[in-house]
Amino acid sequence: MDELPGWARGRQKSFIAFVRSLVECESPSDDAASTTRFASLVADSLAGAAKVRLVPGGKFGKHLRAEFTLPGVRKDGQILVLGHGDTVWPTGTLKTMPWRHRDGRLWGPGVFDMKTGLALFFEAMRGLVELGIPVGRKVVFQMNSDEEVGSPSSRPYTEKEARASVAALLLEPAAGADGKLKTARKGGGTVYLRVKGVASHAGLDFDAGASAIVELARQVEKIAGFTGFAGGVTVNPGVIGGGTRPNVVAGEAWAAIDVRCVRAGDGERLLRRLRALKPVDSRCRLQFEGGINRPPMERTAGTVRLFRLARTLSKDLGVDLGETMAGGGSDGNFTSALGTPTLDGLGAVGDGAHAIHENVAVDCFAGRIALLARLVTRI
Ligand SMILES: [Zn+2]
Structure with a gap:
């Protein structure tokens, strides 16, 4: 040649x-x-x-x-x-x-x-x-x-x-x-989920609390289930955190979630699904940040x-x-x-x-x- x-x-x-x-x-x-x-x-x-x-x-x-x-x-x-x-x-x-x-x-x-x-x-x-x-x-x-x-x-x-x-x-x-x-x-990026619950004393005032950690755990299970909803979509809750002490019902918790997709449209649908999640305990609030930063x-x-x-x-x-x-x-x-x-x-x-x-x-x-x-x- x-x-x-x-x-x-x-x-x-x-x-x-x-x-x-x-x-x-x-x-x-x-x-x-x-x-x-x-x-x-x-x-x-x-x-x-x-x-x-x-x-x-x-x-x-x-x-x-x-x-x-x-x-x-x-x-x-x-x-x-x-x-x-x-x-x-x-x-x-x-x-x-x-x-x-x-x-x-x-x-x-x-x-x-x-x-x-x-x-x-x-x-x-x-x-x-x-x-x-x-x-x-x-x-x-x-x-x-x-x-x-x-x-x-x-x-x-x-x-x-x-x-x-x-x-x-x-x-x-x-x-x-x-x-x-x-x-x-x-393509992909990182999505951050912040859960806001109600903090309380785990002994004196347990019923007044709404645990952000328990709520996060329930949401993480649902979020992980979004893997594979379309070909090539993966959702990895890679880091989690929350709470302050064992004897406090956690007021806050968070997760950093790696998301990836093969088609741009699937990424958008995935983000919509995440943002549509509702708290299991209605006293908790979910807040999503971040998104797909590489198409x-x-x-x-x-x-x-x-x-x-x-x-x-x-x-x-x-x-x-x-x-x-x-x-x-x-x-x-x-x-x-x-x-x-x-x-x-x-x-x-x-x-x-x-x-x-x-x-x-x-x-x-x-x-x-x-x-x-x-x-x-x-x-
Ligand atoms: Zn390189």
Whole structure:
């Protein structure tokens, strides 16, 4: 098809050294100085290859926007490539989870989610330049510093670029050892239920009390039952609290509930069902807050088209590319909800995202680089 896989294999050593430099620059989401330092490292590495700008991230570190300089005279429309520079690993994790290259795999904090994915994309763009392969669209890369905490600061930037783009490609980890792409993701968020009862002395004045804890327990049973009312809906009362002392009838209690759905309409119906709940003990009051903060990434026709294209473009790479739905969200949920065809999971093939055995497989690199480069030329 083209020389990209061979070209990428020839550069493997310097590529791995670059991944190492990214992994060894720690960048937890909640440490603005660290994620900004990471963004600066990436900006320096892209100097000459792209027009790079660091974007304010509020209380988070800076986000990065890069417009690549690629072969081809005419540029018609824009492709958005999304990544994140932040990781779930606190500063100092390298001491207990150091960079390693062993048994054909790379290890270290953030290596799979998603620093290798970033490097694969930069390498793909370099390949297009060095091999002189023309690209017909503008390629804009955005790297967010707050993805692992739900992208509160970067979301407006992501949505602005998505509206201007014919497609969004996500450099998140692939699924499974065979590197499946992600064509759907659940949406979701956290719902808080606060129960207000009537506090009283459990000995002197028991009948005057209305226990918020007992009421919450009854409601939690009903709420957990909403799991599965439509395909892919899950409701998890993950944290509960309430009361003050054993000898007091509890005046207050609360639950934090994780909700997820595959279709946006199901999420809305679920929230309506929650808000319609009535107290079993009429002296108690229920109050719901929160909701769905990441819309689901639905498997739209546009996303299926992108997936089929990716499959065709990887025929000569020795993989039969598959697709899957992920239970967790990414910035692809935002781009997809705006109607921009979105293909996710284009990053590294590996294992253990957010886990101490996080690692990536070296033998996937050439194929993934070639696939990313070809997608950019063919979308
Ligand atoms: Zn990620």
